[in-house]
Amino acid sequence: MLSNLATRDVETLLHPYTNLSAHRGTGPLVLERGDGVHVYDTEGRPYIEGMAGLWCTALGYSNAELAEAARAQMGRLPFGHLFSGRSHDPAIELAETLKELMPIPTSKIFFCSSGSEANDTQVKLAWYYNNALGRPNKKKIIGRLKGYHGVTVASASMTGLTANHADWDLPLPGFLHVATPHHYRGAEPGESEEAYSARLAADLEETILREGPETVAAFIAEPVMGAGGAIVPPRGYFEAIQAVLARYEVRLIADEVICGFGRLGTWFGGQALGMRADSLSFAKAVTSGYVPLGGLSVDPALYDVLVAQSEKLGTFGHGTTYSGHPVASAVALKTIEIYRRDRIVEGAASKAPQFQARLAALADHAIVGEARGIGLIGGLEIVADKASKRQYDPKAGVAARCVAFAQGEGLIVRPLAGDRVAVCPPLIIAPDEIDALFDRLTRALDRTR
Numbered sequence: 001m002l003s004n005l006a007t008r009d010v011e012t013l014l015h016p017y018t019n020l021s022a023h024r025g026t027g028p029l030v031l032e033r034g035d036g037v038h039v040y041d042t043e044g045r046p047y048i049e050g051m052a053g054l055w056c057t058a059l060g061y062s063n064a065e066l067a068e069a070a071r072a073q074m075g076r077l078p079f080g081h082l083f084s085g086r087s088h089d090p091a092i093e094l095a096e097t098l099k100e101l102m103p104i105p106t107s108k109i110f111f112c113s114s115g116s117e118a119n120d121t122q123v124k125l126a127w128y129y130n131n132a133l134g135r136p137n138k139k140k141i142i143g144r145l146k147g148y149h150g151v152t153v154a155s156a157s158m159t160g161l162t163a164n165h166a167d168w169d170l171p172l173p174g175f176l177h178v179a180t181p182h183h184y185r186g187a188e189p190g191e192s193e194e195a196y197s198a199r200l201a202a203d204l205e206e207t208i209l210r211e212g213p214e215t216v217a218a219f220i221a222e223p224v225m226g227a228g229g230a231i232v233p234p235r236g237y238f239e240a241i242q243a244v245l246a247r248y249e250v251r252l253i254a255d256e257v258i259c260g261f262g263r264l265g266t267w268f269g270g271q272a273l274g275m276r277a278d279s280l281s282f283a284k285a286v287t288s289g290y291v292p293l294g295g296l297s298v299d300p301a302l303y304d305v306l307v308a309q310s311e312k313l314g315t316f317g318h319g320t321t322y323s324g325h326p327v328a329s330a331v332a333l334k335t336i337e338i339y340r341r342d343r344i345v346e347g348a349a350s351k352a353p354q355f356q357a358r359l360a361a362l363a364d365h366a367i368v369g370e371a372r373g374i375g376l377i378g379g380l381e382i383v384a385d386k387a388s389k390r391q392y393d394p395k396a397g398v399a400a401r402c403v404a405f406a407q408g409e410g411l412i413v414r415p416l417a418g419d420r421v422a423v424c425p426p427l428i429i430a431p432d433e434i435d436a437l438f439d440r441l442t443r444a445l446d447r448t449r
């Protein structure tokens with residue numbers, strides 16, 4: 001029997017990423033409030049938010065300083081835009097702060113409101129850049145199977161997940177996908193991580209040569225794949241991939257939408273994994289998820305081309321109403337101030353060994369094939385048979401069942417593509433809360449088998 005609120009939900013809301021048919025029967029989990037790493041449903045039941053919302057609430061819930069930053073900015077200048085050279089101090093100050101933090105050469109910061117928009121902008125900029133340089137054929141974009149980059153037409157085209165393509169008439173022509181860098185599933189028996197990385201890089205090179213390097217503009221990658229299964233790349237992966245991209249002048253775009261701002265114990269995920277990108281997209285934890293904000297870094301070579309294009313075309317024809325929204329910018333500034341003041345990134349790094357040890361111990365569980373992560377993110381794969389790595393019948397929805405049991409135990413985690421479960425708690429999680437999280441997850445796995 002659904003509650004009143006749940007019934008109203010079912011009657012009115014079209015839910016993103018939800019089985020719409022099943023939802024009519026099960027209804028929603030309606031949350032009312034949050035505090036620290038906990039959220040509470042309308043019955044007052046507490047849950048550890050083991051996914052930081054959607055990989056974003058790094059500072060947890062009910063952070064009064066973030067609420068006050070939003071309130072103060074709303075009282076002062078609730079809206080301002082950056083079109084036609086207009087500006088305001090929160091956007092300027094945030095761009096300065098982010099430029100300082102960027103791990104790659106950066107001339108400018110471009111703001112938007114989501115990860116999807118940031119990645120869409122990356123595609124448009126790669127195209128615009130190559131047109132400006134007189135290379136109109138250099139337009140193809142390579143992503144990876146199971147990569148996730150968002151839902152707008154171009155970002156969903158770069159995404160490598162079936163649910164984002166089937167019956168959506170995507171990917172668009174000119175978007176290609178190479179293999180998922182997942183050693184557990186993709187490596188040959190006995191193949192080392194380094195050898196597997198070299199093979200993936202050779203496959204990428206073959207793809208570029210087959211397509212013609214003069215037709216390939218960019219390659220996009222998350223440092224750790226998120227929605228595709230919380231998959232950590234094999235050792236040496238980015239070094240090997242980058243050597244190939246450099247040979248053919250293919251831009252590397254780092255999708256730091258999940259890994260940016262401390263998730264791997266470094267400010268950006270690429271820093272933990274030897275990634276040297278030409279540009280990077282960010283969103284989510286830049287405001288700890290409290291208000292929507294995304295953006296990307298514009299490297300010097302690209303920026304020079306954009307300026308030259310303005311001389312030719314008169315205007316840089318891209319941007320949204322909310323690019324650099326003052327309230328979002330003010331909240332991001334406060335978020336980053338807290339990250340620095342409270343040493344949140346260093347804290348994530350110091351808690352990572354405990355988190356990873358508890359995660360790795362789950363690999364001993366009878367139905368867990370792989371349990372691997374880095375920093376404060378981890379993925380585990382549920383298997384029907386550990387020795388052969390055989391998966392459950394997809395119709396059994398085993399990861400979703402495990403996640404439902406976890407919810408019963410007072411833990412929110414997320415089922416992902418295939419039989420994987422992701423864990424990605426707020427970065428402020430305390431050591432005893434890490435233990436509580438994994439105790440609950442273990443009980444959920446016990447009930448799943």
Ligand code: PLP
Pocket residue numbers: 054055113114115116117119148149150151222226227255256257258283284294
């Ligand atoms: N890129 C990555 C790596 C993501 O995980 C996501 C969202 O989960 C996106 C892009 C899309 O961001 P948004 O949902 O804000 O559009």
